[in-house]
Amino acid sequence: MNNKKQKNSGKNKLHEIIYEADTTQGKLFDVILLVAILTSIILVMLESVQSIDTKYHNTLYFGEWIITILFSIEYLLRIIAIRKPRKYIFSFFGMVDFLSTIPFYLSLFFAGSQGLIALRALRLLRVFRILKLARYIGASNKLILALKASKAKIAVFLFFVLIVCIILGTVMYMIEGQENGFTNIPKSIYWAIVTLTTVGFGDIAPQTPLGQLISSIIMILGYSIIAIPTGIVSSEISKTSETLDTNTQSCPNCLKEKHAKNAIYCYHCGSTLNA
Incomplete structure (x- = not known):
């Protein structure tokens, strides 16, 4: 015994x-x-x-x-x-x-x-x-929680960006045409994504004044779009920071972490933490 x-x-x-x-x-x-x-x-x-x-x-x-x-x-x-x-x-x-x-x-x-x-x-x-x-990295736990909490908002935002890229890519295909490198709609959408994300590989470039004007608008739009997911996640991080303080205790039974300070039992499986 x-x-x-x-x-x-x-x-x-x-x-x-x-x-x-x-x-x-x-x-x-x-x-x-x-x-x-x-x-x-x-x-x-x-x-x-x-x-x-x-x-x-x-x-x-x-x-x-x-x-x-x-x-x-x-x-x-x-x-x-x-x-x-x-x-x-x-x-x-x-x-x-x-x-x-x-x-x-x-x-x-x-x-x-x-x-x-x-x-x-x-x-x-x-x-x-x-x-x-x-x-x-203690902060990684807060970031993961914030990303999980904001995943629906981020998904809607990405869906909106995808729609914008499809529309702008199709418009550029109609304006520039095959002679300027916009040989098909998928390739034009690829160009719109590259331009909107401000990567700018330069493998395709608009040649007409109207196409260049639209590409300029897309590039400026790209900088403003970057701030949106940052704001969403930052808001969730601030909410997460307001939650109850936790310690480093790990349940010996189910390995769950982030228990409240002075916790005796695991919040997940009910096992004793410091047995």
């Missing part, structure tokens, strides 16, 4: 360190992991530079092994620290952790000359580690 209690106590302590940041050990774990993630991204970037890789290949390879082993241990500890490992394994962050760890192991099986392309592709997958940083 005592062994079971000690085991549960140890598991809860491990969960607190790995999944939360309210304790000194939890903060230290997060800092070490942050440094490891940033180091791994730098290693991947340096490895892609031929001159650096040729000169320091063994050092980069050794560093990559250390990082991979560290992430492997972290991945296993995250599975051990929760009551339902499947919740973590098939979660977004679980998949990110898996994708950021497994490519280096898989690349060992593609060392032959025929597998060089597959080897490079697998190594590039290590860039997925940068997604692990999302855990440590």
Whole structure:
């Protein structure tokens, strides 16, 4: 009985360190992991530079092994620290952790000359580690909530922009014609989208005075359109900021986060948070 209690106590302590940041050990774990993630991204970037890789290949390879082993241990500890490992394994962050760890192991099986392309592709997958940083950006939670709350308004706005592009593209096709590069309506709509978003590739350009006048109006309209989704999301962010303060507690049963301060039970599954 005592062994079971000690085991549960140890598991809860491990969960607190790995999944939360309210304790000194939890903060230290997060800092070490942050440094490891940033180091791994730098290693991947340096490895892609031929001159650096040729000169320091063994050092980069050794560093990559250390990082991979560290992430492997972290991945296993995250599975051990929760009551339902499947919740973590098939979660977004679980998949990110898996994708950021497994490519280096898989690349060992593609060392032959025929597998060089597959080897490079697998190594590039290590860039997925940068997604692990999302855990440590508190503001990202507010941004995600704001985007979810404003998705209907943004969808209506994008639909309106699409209609505008279709109308303006068709008008430009009628005005400019095939001799000026507007060979069909889809290509004219493409030009309208490029112009409205102020990208301006320059592969198609109006030649007639009326076409140039309309394109000028579209470009000015493009700058005003940029401000609309920004305003929508900003409004939702301000509303989100007014909600109840949360802490870093993560439910050991369902992995739900953003619990209210001093919360004892999980708002999602009802499990005890600090058992």
